[in-house]
Amino acid sequence: MDRTNFIIQSAPENSILLIDGPLLAGVSNPYNIRMNNELLKINTIPIFIVKNSTSNLVTEFYPELKQKFNSDMHWAYTLLNPGNRTNFYVYEDRHNKEFSKIFCYHKTFDVSPQRIEFHPKTYEKFSDSIDELMHLIFYLALVQGNLKNPQVRSIAIAEKFARETLDLFDIKNIMKSAGLTPTMNQERGFGG
Numbered sequence: 001m002d003r004t005n006f007i008i009q010s011a012p013e014n015s016i017l018l019i020d021g022p023l024l025a026g027v028s029n030p031y032n033i034r035m036n037n038e039l040l041k042i043n044t045i046p047i048f049i050v051k052n053s054t055s056n057l058v059t060e061f062y063p064e065l066k067q068k069f070n071s072d073m074h075w076a077y078t079l080l081n082p083g084n085r086t087n088f089y090v091y092e093d094r095h096n097k098e099f100s101k102i103f104c105y106h107k108t109f110d111v112s113p114q115r116i117e118f119h120p121k122t123y124e125k126f127s128d129s130i131d132e133l134m135h136l137i138f139y140l141a142l143v144q145g146n147l148k149n150p151q152v153r154s155i156a157i158a159e160k161f162a163r164e165t166l167d168l169f170d171i172k173n174i175m176k177s178a179g180l181t182p183t184m185n186q187e188r189g190f191g192g
Contacts, residue, residue, distance in 0.1 A: 004031040048117040076105035108150035
């Protein structure tokens with residue numbers, strides 16, 4: 001909720017907003033859909049970009065792909081040449097039509113592709129600009145310049161900033177003083 005409210009209050013009008021993470025992600029679905037709708041009111045284009053995923057919406061839908069690939073990312077990596085993208089696909093939730101998305105996979109370099117997602121209302125409103133938006137996303141991944149971890153430059157910068165911010169705090173000590181016990185993975189991640 002905090003993220004949604006922050007983005008709605010902070011996003012500039014008439015802009016493109018690149019969001020790190022999926023449009024549809026379980027409990028955050030209603031918040032992301034609300035955020036998407038509010039951004040459209042101010043003529044801002046929300047684009048959701050997913051770097052790692054085990055989703056299999058495409059590979060489970062087509063019988064010839066079933067059992068052949070571990071995930072859609074695996075399929076897209078095998079299918080695409082660097083600089084190419086798949087067709088757009090539509091996912092529509094059977095119970096709530098608002099929980100739908102239009103997505104494709106884009107491969108910048110010879111590494112795992114990224115999934116680019118639009119809510120159908122966004123795709124419809126900005127349909128004349130979708131090709132240019134895809135070119136922009138490709139360009140921003142190219143100028144980020146990391147051949148092993150290509151992602152949109154602004155998202156890469158935000159991730160670096162977030163990691164540096166974590167270094168400002170002694171997370172282990174904060175957890176201890178709050179009476180929290182870290183899991184094994186948290187201890188490894190925080191240098192325990």
